[in-house]
Amino acid sequence: EISFFFPTECTLAVIKPDTSEELREEILGEIRAAGFTISWQKEMVLTREMAEEFYKQHRDKPFFSYLVDYMCRGPCTMLILSKENAVEEWRKMMGPADPSKAKETAPGSLRARFAKDVLENTVHGSSSSQHAQEKIQLLFGEISSESQVISTGDDDE
Ligand code: RTP
Numbered sequence: 001e002i003s004f005f006f007p008t009e010c011t012l013a014v015i016k017p018d019t020s021e022e023l024r025e026e027i028l029g030e031i032r033a034a035g036f037t038i039s040w041q042k043e044m045v046l047t048r049e050m051a052e053e054f055y056k057q058h059r060d061k062p063f064f065s066y067l068v069d070y071m072c073r074g075p076c077t078m079l080i081l082s083k084e085n086a087v088e089e090w091r092k093m094m095g096p097a098d099p100s101k102a103k104e105t106a107p108g109s110l111r112a113r114f115a116k117d118v119l120e121n122t123v124h125g126s127s128s129s130q131h132a133q134e135k136i137q138l139l140f141g142e143i144s145s146e147s148q149v150i151s152t153g154d155d156d157e
Helices: 022-031 048-055 064-072 086-094 099-105 110-114 130-137 141-156
Strands: 012-015 037-044 076-082 123-125
Touching: 012 022, 012 086, 012 130, 022 037, 022 076, 022 110, 022 130, 037 064, 048 064, 076 086, 086 110, 086 123, 123 130
Parallel strands: none
Antiparallel strands: 012 076, 012 123, 037 076
């Protein structure tokens, strides 16, 4: 059981592998400028097992193995973003998965400007609060043990 104490809605954002240091810093700057609080940030290289678990809802899609290869290719920047309406606001900022569609419908979005193609599309964002909680638990498990230690201590006092 996991408990978080963020005051506003939070979502999970990922800056995917193959993003240059420069672009990563630019994206982080835009995230802050858009009014998100970066509540937690972690660089990590996913194992195949973690990438498969992360994208398990796409297990039967023809692109699944390419997606897992891509996600394991290098370090991802994992971010917990907090803001009112964070899930929707971050998805709006990303734009549609396919950059050719993003260029038409959301030309200012991150994917319209930076995605290479529909697979290598620079960023990920959870599609609901519940998904966000699940993925945060998968990627940031140690927050859960820390907060459990704290709440157990309170109970004992
Ligand atoms: P979601 O929160 O549902 O993951 O949304 P999304 O915009 O990231 O896009 P989704 O369609 O769910 O796909 C997840 C990721 O899989 C890769 N993808 N490749 N080759 C392809 O046709 C294809 N389609 C999707 C992308 O990396 C996408 O972000």
